[in-house]
Amino acid sequence: MSYYDPKDLRKFGRITEWSETLGEKFFDYYNSVFKEGALTPREKSLIALAVAHTEMCPYCIDAYTKDGLERGITKEEMMEAVHVGAAIKSGASLVHGVMMMNKVNKLDS
Amino acid sequence: MGQFKSLQSLHKRQSPLAQTEHQLKILEDGIFTSGEAPRFGDRIQQTLGGALKTTQLDILQVNLGYMCNQVCAHCHVDAGPDRKEIMTKQTMQHCLEVIESSSVKTLDLTGGAPEMNPNFRWFVTQAKAKGVKEIIVRSNLTIIVANKKYHDLPEFFARHQVHVVSSMPHWTKEKTDRQRGSGVFEDSIKALKMLNDVGYGNPESNLVLDLVYNPSGAFLPGDQDDLCQDFKRRLDEGFGIKFNGLFALTNLPISRFLDYLIASDNYEDYMWTLVESYNPAAARAVMCLNTLSVSWEGYLYDCDFNQMLEMPINHKSQHISDYEPEVMDGRLIKVSQHCYGCTAGAGSSCQGAVT
Numbered sequence: 475m476s477y478y479d480p481k482d483l484r485k486f487g488r489i490t491e492w493s494e495t496l497g498e499k500f501f502d503y504y505n506s507v508f509k510e511g512a513l514t515p516r517e518k519s520l521i522a523l524a525v526a527h528t529e530m531c532p533y534c535i536d537a538y539t540k541d542g543l544e545r546g547i548t549k550e551e552m553m554e555a556v557h558v559g560a561a562i563k564s565g566a567s568l569v570h571g572v573m574m575m576n577k578v579n580k581l582d583s
Numbered sequence: 584m585g586q587f588k589s590l591q592s593l594h595k596r597q598s599p600l601a602q603t604e605h606q607l608k609i610l611e612d613g614i615f616t617s618g619e620a621p622r623f624g625d626r627i628q629q630t631l632g633g634a635l636k637t638t639q640l641d642i643l644q645v646n647l648g649y650m651c652n653q654v655c656a657h658c659h660v661d662a663g664p665d666r667k668e669i670m671t672k673q674t675m676q677h678c679l680e681v682i683e684s685s686s687v688k689t690l691d692l693t694g695g696a697p698e699m700n701p702n703f704r705w706f707v708t709q710a711k712a713k714g715v716k717e718i719i720v721r722s723n724l725t726i727i728v729a730n731k732k733y734h735d736l737p738e739f740f741a742r743h744q745v746h747v748v749s750s751m752p753h754w755t756k757e758k759t760d761r762q763r764g765s766g767v768f769e770d771s772i773k774a775l776k777m778l779n780d781v782g783y784g785n786p787e788s789n790l791v792l793d794l795v796y797n798p799s800g801a802f803l804p805g806d807q808d809d810l811c812q813d814f815k816r817r818l819d820e821g822f823g824i825k826f827n828g829l830f831a832l833t834n835l836p837i838s839r840f841l842d843y844l845i846a847s848d849n850y851e852d853y854m855w856t857l858v859e860s861y862n863p864a865a866a867r868a869v870m871c872l873n874t875l876s877v878s879w880e881g882y883l884y885d886c887d888f889n890q891m892l893e894m895p896i897n898h899k900s901q902h903i904s905d906y907e908p909e910v911m912d913g914r915l916i917k918v919s920q921h922c923y924g925c926t927a928g929a930g931s932s933c934q935g936a937v938t
Binding site: 480484515516540543544545546548 | 753755798799800802803804805806809810813852855859
C-alpha cells in the first residue's frame with residue numbers, strides 16, 4: 475500500500491466540501507488557466523506535463539498523460555516536454571554551483 | 584495499448600466475450616452494482632425527465648455483414664476475414680422498401696467492410712434510384728487497394744455521389760498500424776490518394792470525404808475541431824491528402840475494445856472516465872433518437888452497439904420486412920452501461936461529436 479492511491483484523484487473535487495469558497499476559487503482559477511489564451515490548450519497541456527514531472531506529482535502525471543493522449547499529442551512530444559522540465563530542474567541545481575564557486579573563491583585564498 | 588495484440592476475432596478465438604450475455608453481465612456489474620456509480624438508465628431519466636425515446640427515422644444504418652479484410656483491435660463488430668455473415672439481396676430489398684415508404688434521409692452502410700458484400704454496388708445503385716438524399720459508406724480504406732476488383736471503388740463512389748466516411752485513427756504509421764494492423768497506414772494513404780484523385784476532399788467538388796478518429800487506447804477523444812485541424816495539417820504536409828471533416832468517436836466498452844480494457848487492466852478506470860464525463864447536452868442529442876440499425880439478417884436495433892450486444896428493439900416489429908412507421912414513434916430505447924460512451928464529453932455518434 476502506497477501513500478498515493480490513484481483512485482484519490484477522482485476525489486480531488488471534494489476538497490471544496492471542507493472549504494467551499496476557497497476550493498471553488500481554486501477550481502475556477504484552475505479551469506480558467508487551461509482555457510485557450512495566448513497559448514493553446516495543447517501547449518498548456520505539455521507545460522502541465524513537464525511541471526507534473528518536476529513536482530513529481532503522480533496524480534498530475536496520470537492526468538496530463540491522459541490529457542495529452544486525448545489531444546493527440548504524441549509520446550515523442552510528451553517525452554521532449556518531460557526533458558524540458560528535467561533540464562530546468564537539473565540546471566536549477568547546477569546553477570547553484572556558482573554559489574559554491576563564489577564561496578570557495580572567497581574562503582580559500 | 585502496446586502490450587495487447589490480437590489478430591483473430593473473439594468469435595474465432597472462442598473467447599467468452601464472443602457471448603453477448605457475458606459482455607452485458609460485465610457491463611452491469613462492478614461499480615454499478617456496488618452503487619458507487621449511477622446506472623445509465625437512471626442518469627438519462629434524470630436528464631430528460633423521462634425515458635429515452637425515438638423521435639423520427641432520419642438514418643437507416645445497415646450492416647452489410649461482418650466480413651472484413653482487417654482485424655482491428657477495437658472493432659465493436661468483432662469483424663474479420665473469418666466472419667462469413669453477410670446480408671442477402673432479399674434483405675437489401677426489404678431495406679429499399681423502407682427507404683421508399685419512410686422519411687429516411689440517410690442510408691448509412693457499414694460492416695465489416697460493406698464493399699465486400701457481393702451485392703454492395705447493386706444496393707447503392709438501387710438506393711440512389713429510390714431517391715435517398717444521402718448514402719454513406721463506412722469504408723476501412725484498405726479494401727480499395729486490397730484486390731484489383733475493388734480498385735475502381737473511388738470512381739463508383741463518385742459516380743453515385745456516395746459520402747465516404749473512413750477510419751483513420753492517427754496521422755502516424757505507428758499508431759494506425761497498432762490499432763488496425765500492420766501495413767494499414769500505408770494502404771490507407773494510397774486509398775486516400777485514389778479518393779482525392781477522383782475529387783473527394785476537394786472543397787470545389789460535391790464529393791465528401793470525412794475521416795473517423797477513435798482513440799488508440801483507454802482514453803476519450805479530444806476536441807473534434809482541434810483534432811481535425813491537426814489531421815488536416817499533418818496529412819497535407821506529409822502526404823498531400825485532403826479531406827472534408829473529421830468525426831471524433833469514443834470507443835464503447837463492448838466486444839474487442841472491452842476485451843482490450845479487461846486484458847490491460849483499464850476497464851474500471853475507463854468506465855469511471857465515461858461516467859464522470861457524462862454530458863447532459865450530449866444525452867439530449869444521442870444518435871438513437873433518429874436512427875434505426877439493421878443487422879445483416881435484417882433484425883432491427885436501436886443502434887449498431889445494441890445490435891452487437893443482441894439487444895433487439897422494444898417493439899413487436901423486430902425485422903426490416905415487418906417495418907411499420909410506429910417503430911420510430913416514441914419507442915423506448917434499450918440502454919445499458921455502454922451507453923455512457925455516447926454521452927461522454929462532447930458526446931459521440933456515428934457522425935462524431937454531438938455538442
